[in-house]
Amino acid sequence: MSSAVSPQIVLYTRQGCHLCDDAEVLVRKFVSDITLVDIDNDPELTQKFNTCVPVVEINGKVRFRGKVSPMLLKRTLAAEAKQATGRTS
Template identity: 30%
Template sequence: MTARVTLYSRPGCHLCDDARAVIERVCAALGETYDEVSILDDPALLERYAEEIPVTLVDGRQHDFWRVDEGRLRTALAGTAG
C-alpha cells in the first residue's frame, strides 16, 4: 500500500514537528498512512525545498508548505484517491 501523504522534513525543524502531529492525527482518523522523507538525504530535494519545509504532498502533488491546515488535509484525503 502506497501512502497518500508524504511529508518532506528536516531533523530539528519545529514546523516539521507541528506538521507531523497534524498529519499523524488526520491519517489515523481517516485510516490513511503517510511517509516522511528528510530532505537532507536527497540533494535534489534539499535544493528544491530548503526554504519551504515542511512540505506536504497528497497523492503526489504539493498540498501545503510551512504549515498543515488540518481541515484542508481532511478534505483532500476525503476526495477520490489519486
C-alpha cells in the first residue's frame, strides 16, 4: 500500500478482548501508526461501544465493529488512500 497519505486509524478496544488483539495485529499489517483507545477508561465510550469492540475508525468514520475482515480492511484502506490522493490541501 502506498505511504503517500496515511489514514488516521483509531482502534477502540478493552482489556481481555481477544478480537481486539486480533484486530490490532491485522490493522498493523497495513498501517503502523494507529491510536489505541481502551473504552473502559471513558464511561461515554463504554456506553457507546460496550460489547461492539473492537471498533475500527478510519479517518473519523466507524468502518468495523466486532470481527474485522482482512479483505474488507484492505479494500477500505485502498479506497481511503485513493480518495486522499485525489484531495488538494
